[in-house]
Amino acid sequence: MRAGQLRHRITIEKPGQTQDPATGEMIPGWEVVATVWAAKRPSSAREFKQSRAGQSEVTGEFQIRYRPGIDATMRIVHKGQIFNIEGVLPDDRSGREHLTLPYSEGVNDGS
Numbered sequence: 001m002r003a004g005q006l007r008h009r010i011t012i013e014k015p016g017q018t019q020d021p022a023t024g025e026m027i028p029g030w031e032v033v034a035t036v037w038a039a040k041r042p043s044s045a046r047e048f049k050q051s052r053a054g055q056s057e058v059t060g061e062f063q064i065r066y067r068p069g070i071d072a073t074m075r076i077v078h079k080g081q082i083f084n085i086e087g088v089l090p091d092d093r094s095g096r097e098h099l100t101l102p103y104s105e106g107v108n109d110g111s
Helices: 045-053
Strands: 008-019 026-042 060-065 075-078 081-085 098-105
Touching: 008 060, 026 075
Parallel strands: none
Antiparallel strands: 008 026, 008 075, 026 060, 060 098, 075 081, 081 098
């Protein structure tokens, strides 16, 4: 993967607990796992149509350098927008060069 393709700064978050500042109660929230550079590729109209037939809402994919521990329970935040990670696909060669993260758009509240 060429560094020039990685021009989007994204934050990967995992479900966790945060403390409500008003009550002190522990509530479901999100914890930052990493902030990394990524390539963002929206799906073409054809890919979107095919994915809709399978009841999937995948609307594109992010590609990042390989990083262990990323899974589909996590989400991506990019420019204030939330993207749900729908899967984690390693590269075809070694499986350790990059990860492709298909995404769907929308609010992921951790429930």
